[in-house]
Amino acid sequence: MPDVKHIRNDFPILRDHPDVVYFDNAATAQRPSCVTEEIRKFYDETNANPLRGLYDWSMEATARYEEARAVCASFIGAARPEELIFTRNTTEALNLVAYAFGAEHISAGDEIVLSVTEHHSNILPWQMLAEKNGAALVWLEPDEEGFITAEEYRAKITEKTKLVAIGHVSNVLGVTHPVKDIAAYAHEKGAVVVVDGAQAVPHMAVDVKELDADFYAFSGHKLMGPMGIGALYGKYALLEQMQPFLRGGEMIEYVTREEATWAELPHKFEAGTVNAADACGMARAVAYLQDIGWDFLRKQEDLLVAKMMAEMEKLPYIRIFGSKDPAKHNGIVTFTIEGVHPHDISSVLNEDRVCIRAGHHCAQPLMQFLKVGSTARASVYFYNTEEEVDIFLRHLKNIRGVMGFRED
Amino acid sequence: MDLKNLYREIVNEHNLNPAHKHALEGATHELRGVNPSCGDDIVLYLKIEDGVVKDAAFTGEGCAISQASCDMMCDQLIGLTEAEALSREELFHGMIRGEVTDEAALEELDEAASLQDVAHMPARVKCALLGWRTMKELLGQKA
Known part of the structure; x- marks a missing residue:
């Protein structure tokens, strides 16, 4: 111990x-020196633009970055590393889902169910989506201690529901929402489940397969990793059918003057030079957390x-x-x-x-x-x-x- | 002065027993002022006759500094012309931003000058300014 x-x-x-x-650890955790050391090592030992170069440093940078992905993916129980997309933070991850998934799958008359206990980053993307596509927001009301009862989510999630956005742990009340049960019920009704895990992942073992979450977002800095790096888990089949969120470098297969085809997962969602050093720092924080137990x-x-x-x-x-x-x-x-x-x-x-x-x-x-x-x-x-x-x-x-x- | 002494010696009295925290009967102007990030939320009432502030009051809620600062402001606005009120705001603003430090100049602010140390507490600057900012906006709208 x-x-x-x-x-x-x-x-x-x-x-x-x-x-x-x-x-104030719920806002951001502190970092152990092994995390800052890991970032330093990336820059001091093998810095090069990952995923591109055909020389040793770049290949080593790529290997470190992909190893970081594997560590973070396995940490939350993803079936394969490609299901984990590095983002800047939870907010960006949730916006990615709203833009790249929501835009094409939410239509007029559909309902998006979300909880009153949510952080703004798990509210505003859905407000935007609802407004843009003519969908309605339906709110899960907690009881006085912050719990969302089965009665409540069974009343609000219906055949009209296309997406359920739920925080795993409330950043204000600290309450753990019954994500697994909500996901099971939502899936019965044909809805996709998006989980904001920012406040949960630093405090408990999370297994996205067991929860059966379709998307699961979290940040590095709350689990002692660097600021400016986070992740989105998505089920492979869902991610594969989605269009890119941002377009540009390192996310393409072929580009002509008129059109482009996309790189395979996860690179399709990681446009531009990636934040490889901080991804390595995040993976180191995950390993540290696992050592603590x-x-x-x-x-x-x-x-x-x-x-x-x-x-x-x-x-x-x-x-x-x-x-x-x-x-x-x-x-x-x-x-x-x-x-x-x-x-x-x-x-x-x-x-x-x-x-x-x-x-x-x-x-x-x-x-x-x-x-x-x-x-x-x-x-x-x-x-x-x-x-x-x-x-x-x-x-x-x-x-x-x-x-x-x-x-x- | 450190924060605790500032509270004890100046802010608490105005926060707990404000002289001007009430709705104002016969107010000629009123305006809501809000600091969205902290939840300070006031309504400022002025009774202006012939260009002179005859009475000033406020209602609402907020942190001790916002409430005390607003109470002190109301106290000194009474009897001032609109132009004088605006020039006081400029002076107070300058003091809280740390741009005006000359004690002789600050004397004009009377008791509100005792909030000078808020200039060293960046997180609380907007609290001290809320009432004054609202007053400036109100007179500006009116013009």
């Missing part, structure tokens, strides 16, 4: 700043969340959102303090060197559902410690005082 104290030495930013408590990660996250929630629940002026069960938070504790705006909470904690997020978390429809303008969010990862939770709680308890409230 790994030891947190040792683990923290893998992360220069954590090692060198013992006075900072970083609890899901058992340890889950145990540590649940320990920290349980401790945090138990203390916060004692404070009558704090409201915690989502499940009462700490094991259903995936490291995320979203809350408000009565009388104190979330931005003030975050600013005051910043004075104490505690980093948390405040705002609408790119989930305004969910904020409207929860009837709050914004919330504060503390999110932990496996490298956070119980001592850090203590520091966070100590400062949290002082906030109302700093803001001029007297507790009776």
Whole structure:
């Protein structure tokens, strides 16, 4: 079993700043030095444009890039590496599906089902698609703890549904949606299922085949990889029938003055010079995460969340959102303090060197559902410690005082 | 001044017990002001007669800095001509952006000058400016 104290030495930013408590992991994780080292090695050892050159460096760059693809594809249980397309991030991956799949498969009168708990990146592409093609958006409403019940999705997913867009884990509530069940039901009705896995992949073993997701999007930076690299998994048969998203270099077979034919998968969807170094960094982060192991990660996250929630629940002026069960938070504790705006909470904690997020978390429809303008969010990862939770709680308890409230 | 002291010594009083946070009967002008990224959302009311601000008030919600700044602004707008109000806005804006630091010049801002340290808190600049920006827009629309 790994030891947190040792683990923290893998992360220069954590090692060198013992006075900072970083609890904004749901926004982006920190990187272990093996990840930044992997990026450096790509550039320092074999840098050349991959997929093109006929000389050693380019061939080696290609090999590293394709190896990174294989690692990321197998990480989420893809049947074959070609089912994994590298993108800039989850947002780009979801847009790719909306443009390259949705445009041709969604027609007037069709329905797109999505959840109120979604991040804007899993809402706006579908709003665009609905508007463009004359389809309707149908919203899955969660219960008060954020769960989407079978009754709810069975009521909303019908023969009219052509696409279901669902987040695997909510970035605000931390709740895990029943993606596998939703996918099974949606498939019965003939709909395609698109999953935003950005917040799930860093916290649990994901198997896209077991979920039977048609598309599954995630980002590198939330699982300790570099920013600017992410991935879209798609079932081979679906990807193959789709038209390209972006057109240009490295995605063609033949080009004449009038027309072009497309390269085979996955290159058809990776126009332009690829972000090979960051793909290698992402694959290294995946390997690091696998070394840490899901058992340890889950145990540590649940320990920290349980401790945090138990203390916060004692404070009558704090409201915690989502499940009462700490094991259903995936490291995320979203809350408000009565009388104190979330931005003030975050600013005051910043004075104490505690980093948390405040705002609408790119989930305004969910904020409207929860009837709050914004919330504060503390999110932990496996490298956070119980001592850090203590520091966070100590400062949290002082906030109302700093803001001029007297507790009776 | 660090943020905690700024709250304790200046902001909290205006945030918790604002003098001008209410709807304004007889208001001649009103305008909504929003910081979409943080959810600060106010409505500013002005009662203007013969080019002079006779009364000012606001309603809404937001972080302590946005609310306190708006309350202080209302306090000092009362009695000013529209042109004077706009020139105060320019001064306050300059101070919060860190462009005006001359203490003698800032004296004109009265209590609002105490928010000067927000200039060192980039994430909070737009909070302090919300009320002032709304006032400027309102008078600009009117013109």
